[in-house]
Amino acid sequence: MEHITNLWLSSGAYKMSSGQFVMILVGLGLLFLAIRKNFEPLLLVPIGFGGILANIPGANLAVPAVEAAMHSGDAGVLGQIAQALGLGGFESMQGLKAALESAPAAAYERAAQVAQDAGFSNGMLYNFYSVAIASGVAPLVIFMGVGAMTDFGPLLANPRTLFLGAAAQFGIFATVLGAVGMSAAGIMDFSIADAAAIGIIGGADGPTAIYVSSLLAPDLLGAIAVAAYSYMALVPLIQPPIMRALTTEQERKIEMVQLRVVSKREKIVFPLVLLILVALFLPDAAPLLGMFCFGNLMRESGVVNRLSDTAQNALINITTIFLGLSVGSKLAADKFLDPKTLGILALGIVAFAIGTATGVLMAKLLNAVSKTKINPLIGSAGVSAVPMAARVSNKLGLEANPHNFLLMHAMGPNVAGVIGSAVAAGVMITMVRAMTG
Amino acid sequence: MEHITNLWLSSGAYKMSSGQFVMILVGLGLLFLAIRKNFEPLLLVPIGFGGILANIPGANLAVPAVEAAMHSGDAGVLGQIAQALGLGGFESMQGLKAALESAPAAAYERAAQVAQDAGFSNGMLYNFYSVAIASGVAPLVIFMGVGAMTDFGPLLANPRTLFLGAAAQFGIFATVLGAVGMSAAGIMDFSIADAAAIGIIGGADGPTAIYVSSLLAPDLLGAIAVAAYSYMALVPLIQPPIMRALTTEQERKIEMVQLRVVSKREKIVFPLVLLILVALFLPDAAPLLGMFCFGNLMRESGVVNRLSDTAQNALINITTIFLGLSVGSKLAADKFLDPKTLGILALGIVAFAIGTATGVLMAKLLNAVSKTKINPLIGSAGVSAVPMAARVSNKLGLEANPHNFLLMHAMGPNVAGVIGSAVAAGVMITMVRAMTG
Amino acid sequence: MEHITNLWLSSGAYKMSSGQFVMILVGLGLLFLAIRKNFEPLLLVPIGFGGILANIPGANLAVPAVEAAMHSGDAGVLGQIAQALGLGGFESMQGLKAALESAPAAAYERAAQVAQDAGFSNGMLYNFYSVAIASGVAPLVIFMGVGAMTDFGPLLANPRTLFLGAAAQFGIFATVLGAVGMSAAGIMDFSIADAAAIGIIGGADGPTAIYVSSLLAPDLLGAIAVAAYSYMALVPLIQPPIMRALTTEQERKIEMVQLRVVSKREKIVFPLVLLILVALFLPDAAPLLGMFCFGNLMRESGVVNRLSDTAQNALINITTIFLGLSVGSKLAADKFLDPKTLGILALGIVAFAIGTATGVLMAKLLNAVSKTKINPLIGSAGVSAVPMAARVSNKLGLEANPHNFLLMHAMGPNVAGVIGSAVAAGVMITMVRAMTG
């Protein structure tokens, strides 16, 4: 009978907290959006599933060995962990958790060894997170794959579109302002690092958002990644009203001149030019843009097709699976169910809206100062969200003028937006470190 | 001349123990079975090859740096290791090995640092084992791939076949009893954790067996994995006599009604239903069944075909290579050549036989209480051993009745057996941990 | 304004040393050779790109956290690191670097924890290097893939060609002599371990060179790998004059008898024979040749085509990407811009030339003692550099005699050269360890 009791006491139904229950529903909701509504399924299927796994009570899949040991509640182990962390002894779970969070690396190591000796091990999702995200490798490998899939031809044919990609990044910085404003107003409690990580949602680029928040605000990573991918999926709903409101029927009808032919050599040299500029001016953007340029050079050089194919297929797919599950591990109830998450979701959609608007406005500004006209609808593609935003530009263009194919023209600002948000990421990482370091 | 002597003294021919010689023959035997007899070659080729590598004398491929340092026999290093482990000094190799085995994590770390400072490094296979198996990741990734290859259609069309998958797991538990009985009788010296790990051979599922034994009895992992895969390959020899003995000609002739059509939506929802039940009732089965359901959801959702393809191909193949070599590392003579291995091989085949029998008997019981008849030959497929066991059911069905195609009907209990043994694994892990605590 | 200043002070243009500038040019030069001149692009594209990344000033991509902390120049952190390393306090950067380099593992660990607590983390390329090369795994996985791509048929049809593969390894040992001679003459300062690692360039086999130098001379790894791959690409320029000088027109015209048919079974048994011989006589060559034989057995056994395909494609491509970037991390200016690099480049080309010559001369010797004539042009293929060297033999053969197809005949010594240099690697590792240990 004791065994039945034990099994019941260790079962999820007995241990489940209301937070975990809610988060399992959230995970199911993300899966529904991904599978039925086709919301960025490549990421949201693993994220949603990982979120459910992270909230299975008693399974401790998303926590390190030492937290699993603490959840077990064994008095002897708790005492040893407290001592390893330099406390006199175990007094309260709250106190122990606080001590663990602020422990220097050596003390944390000792506590982890206590947990290991007591037979606990790291949860599966925690291991995935450590290897894939905490090390920074997964977003970088995905960025390399994205680089290998990116054709800079349209951008090179019309380099002015880089300005559209720059303008749309205002969404990022406006959101930073919004986040610190919320804190100043006492509504939320975001630090400057939090604000910067939240702002990057406006970059509309998943791996950049995950990379930045893993460095600046790991606790918010779950909410930031979910917001980034969800809003990227919502681009066809978010952008059109803003684009229509800011343009006249006449502007939307503008047909653009056919893009010039771009030579193979220009395409090979471009990633190197970008890399050199990064090396000279923005070392903190070097990991992201370096891997991006590397992927693109593998693609365009034409001499390493084996590697380029693998970067675009097996490698990016494998990394996506583990990246998604790892992000899911940050959907554990105790981290995700926080008023901050609501703030992040609210700020994120504002970021997208502002980025869309400033992209369109910059296109109109360029038209005001230049002879060759740009259809301002391609400005919104500057937020990145490749290739969704470019498709939205194309669709609205066709609505206004059935002969107006904007897709290729919009690919320029679209990939410029990727570069722009990686640059913004580098700037923010440097500045936040200088402020908090 | 000194160099020639050194090279000869460091050569394998000079250092080889009889145990290593035997194990190299065992490795060659496994390769022969895999290549000539087609015994589960995807696993037994890497396992057999890894087994040979692990027994190359003096190469230390399967041991950590600290054991390599101990094998070197350098007096200074031995003394330092002894001190790191808290002994007064080096007295005997036996004593040092015992101290190392029971060392707490911090002492082990210190001993490893001594070995590193003396220029020793972890063996290649030891590294593979640590990353692939000790962390638990490889069996889980393989389970994900298997999930992505599994079609639950036949099971959903006839959910009753889940009972066949449940009944066949009796092979697992009967073997646990057998193992503890052997210990009680003084023939073997199995602990309760050993017994549980041996029992899982009866689950007829490679990754489950490896996962459970890596947690409960890592020293027996080599023998358990070899037994599991060998007997899975022998299913066409082991099962038919038992199936014939327990069924009448008339029963074997039973034709089953055509399976109903299963909708895409049911297939999408099923892995989620299974996941929720696991979350509610069996958190310790969450890693295995969670990854299995994740793979299956990727397959059935139809929106992440890129990921599903990779999980079924590149990822599972890469993992299989390293899993196999890692299992091979546990075929080192000093671990494998133990009376326990004979006990494991004997118990394993009994487990398969009992599982087969209880599966068939359960099918007959279902026939006794139900109107819709089941051909009892599909009961044996409940042991899993996908898809071999289902093919055996089909073959025996065709022998009795040339129009009797049982393959699809047998796929139901076949995949049910995978679920059943993962559930059994979860239960045993929970109970053994509570017992050994 | 302060922020602008900060950003400028943290920018690459401000911080760049002349060494880094030169190394970025070197990286661009390697990319040019790889892309325009088709110099082993699969490796030199990632190596060149990694080299540029490693020299981005201030990005610290190629250094561990503790070195990044030291570069930051924060007085408090420097003092703590000095204490962790057992110094009284921080006195000079030189002194601290020396202490770090010679620190025992435990002290290094403490210093790393100080850096982690101060917010520094390992650079991306440093992480790649640790996982891919320092652990030894990447060269071994590539060797497995090469094994899976190798057809030993021509070698088995004419086993005598193994002697050509043996003779060409004299390039390795002559280079070792050259390196120690340079040291003895006071021109360079190579240790015996350095000399052995440099010699292996003459093996004309990339993964072997990387594996050996990661074990014996990690600081020289960048230069050795660059030399090895560059000279492999230059084989069509280096070898022909030597081959012409050492052979007569008559010898070059020799037509060889058609190779006998080799059975599937011989091809399956051969890697096992080689493995057993390695196990008996050369345990230190076991990792390299073991993985090579494993790959080849997967290929020839015909029962694990899934695994063999993956080893030849996704797995080797993924590994190549990270191996290349990791090698690039060793192109950091402070390590690479050293007189030793010039010595390595000079010795490397001599190694190739001598290996080519001894291979050809051995073929002439075989002709002198044997009835069945060998075209001495295939002797040069014994340096390995698969399949470039065999193609060179074929080309020179066709020049002398338009009906003289030597390609298949040259594949025998070509793959023999791979075995030969792996054997030489094993011998050198054993002997150097005995000498320095």
Add this chain to the structure above:
Amino acid sequence: MQESLLQQGLDITLYGMGIVFTFLLVLVICTTIMSRVVTRLFPEAEPVAASPVSTPASGAAGDLRLRKIIQAAIEQHRNRRR
């Protein structure tokens, strides 16, 4: 402690087997309910057959399969281009 070991083995067997059966019973029930709910509330236009009788591909089936293979190859190719 021998009795204890035997007792432990017996415990694992009884409770283990019980839980496996109970869990799969619950799964049967939930699956059946799920199937009914899905089939009634969300009937599908294009059901997917469980292909009950799998005979070796004969003439026409082979043709169909070949067509599918070519389609798959084309799709795969297109995906790669993405």
Add this chain to the structure above:
Amino acid sequence: MQESLLQQGLDITLYGMGIVFTFLLVLVICTTIMSRVVTRLFPEAEPVAASPVSTPASGAAGDLRLRKIIQAAIEQHRNRRR
């Protein structure tokens, strides 16, 4: 410290946006120069079109694409044999 936080946010916004624009401006300039240099100094015989108007593949285009697919499959196959 609330002002300080606001001030920090403002700093990040102003300098951040400034640097993004400056960097991309420099990139526009460098790219334009690079394109001119490459186009003038190293003119190519066979330029690669940026395929401005991408209509859905019609009849002839479909044929061409199919040919490319088959070529790609053959190439892929040969590569695998390597």
Add this chain to the structure above:
Amino acid sequence: MQESLLQQGLDITLYGMGIVFTFLLVLVICTTIMSRVVTRLFPEAEPVAASPVSTPASGAAGDLRLRKIIQAAIEQHRNRRR
């Protein structure tokens, strides 16, 4: 210690070269024996040619290769379905 370094280099060269030759000599012997044993004791019905002269695939050979490619594609497809 300069002599010592030279001496070490000489040692590595002499013994190293000796062992490379010895090892490959043993390998030649073992391989030859192995080939004879395998060929005599286990003769194969369908030997695999080492394809000595590899000319560029001409007409008929190209056809054969194409057939093989298609077969391989089909096989690959079937394997994927597994």
